[in-house]
Amino acid sequence: MKVLALDTSNRPLSVALLEDESVLASVTLTVHQKHAEYLLPVIEDLMAKSEVKPADLDRVVVAEGPGSYTGIRIGVTTAKTLADTLNIELVGVSSLRALALNSQREGGLVWPIFDARNNNVFTGLYRMEKGVPVSVIEDQHVDFDEFMAKVVALDEPTIVVGDGQNFADRLDTHFELLTGFDNLPQVAKLGMLGEQLAPVADITSFVPNYLRLTQAEADWRKQHPEEDAGSYVEKI
């Protein structure tokens, strides 16, 4: 199985090309956040140098969010369009779970954190089981201290990935922060995980997992609790 994996959830842009268990190519850019410009050229380059044509691909794996709204939209638009237009399989993986793959501590807790400003975070809690992060507390958009209380209550040594550094003053010795290379998306691992997962049933309805309503939508729902917030888009 030839698999293209990509993660543009945050500042790093990460693309890998795999064939079954082998990594054919992998690139991570961290200098700019110019995903709109760089994602496709990086994919093109990796595939050309690996002598893999678009039509050779069997599956696309994408970090589906949460993360930067624009970042996850570029990744998901690229992945779903590629899967739709080539008629191949698509797998979405939580961007938090994707980063949790960096933990090497089998059986241990891993806590991915994306800073969403104002003390809010996109976060979840995972446990490494046979090298795969399995959800312990579901992904959510939440106040950092509120979520930390839940993690602290488990009273276990925990690996922290992502933006843990921004909250380091509140993390005691139970927590080990991964830094540098160990804290970048390892998208080849995401690709391997994606090979094991079931592809999405309906590519056309696949969207990023923002984990947060837009402000306008949240306000509107508050004012119109009785109304169906379903589809407001129609073909004309």
Next chain:
Amino acid sequence: MSSEDNLILSFESSCDETSVAVVKNGRTVLSNVVATQIKSHQRFGGVVPEVASRHHIEQITACIDDALTEADVDYDDLNAVAVTYGPGLVGALLVGVTAAKTVAFAHQLPLVPVNHMAGHIYAAQFEKTIEFPALALLVSGGHTELVLMPEPGKFEIIGETRDDAAGEAYDKIGRVMGLSYPAGKEVDRLAHIGQDTFHFPRAMDKTDDFDFSFSGLKSAFINTVHHADQIGETLSKEDLAASFQQAVVDVLADKTVKALNAYPVKQLILAGGVAANQGLRDRLDEELKQFPEVAFVKAPLQYCGDNAAMVGAEAYVGFEQQTFADSNLNADPSLEFDWIKGETA
């Protein structure tokens, strides 16, 4: 389908419509799928950019699939992919740009980048082949400009709005009148029933340039309505609409006539969302009688709003001129035509 036919799969997502089309030879629409978000944004009284971006990604691949199915073509039949890359909302544009680039890459097709405003002008091509030189009056929710087209693929602004776009003014006064967004169609309807009794100002109507201004008119309108509210007077909605529309149409028509006198052209093209306005169409029909040598080409009503078919029409010019984008094409939210040489904004 003859082997010499050129088929372009085109994308448009600059604002609140996700659209994908297949256009043959820049002239014939084989399919034009449009998913509109208007009902969603009506909840907020205007387009919310993040909401728009989210809707685009919900719709994009379904629109691609439907466009190909309705046109009864496959990727092998296509000669190119085209996309609007600006101007517009950056997050909205990015969905179309990213999807178009991906399809082009997946099927090894050239990618033609299209300016949204050029696309609006080329909607006229579905009515009549554009002949050069031509002048376009482009009126929409975001733009009001007079564009000179000396030759294919060349667009030069000779005048534009200094503040609000005409369509924007329609939406703003529509809100004051309690009309739902977008208000243009309803104001147009009411205007045909009412009379110009308020005589709102015609800003910049007598200036020597080809520029427009609609914010003064909008303020005069709002002040009139608020003053009436304060003294408990009810104004005729029909007369308000007619007075507003007359002021807009007068200025657009006068500046267009002035431009036609300054630049001898073969055609005048009316395009953009506001080009659907009946008051404006009728008035220009009337004015064009003094220019028997100029053909008046109105973009067909169904292609006045945002759509990908117009993008495919314009892209045919880019295809012929081999104006292709690389895979690093980005959205350009403030993309605009050049100003005509020797004149500045």
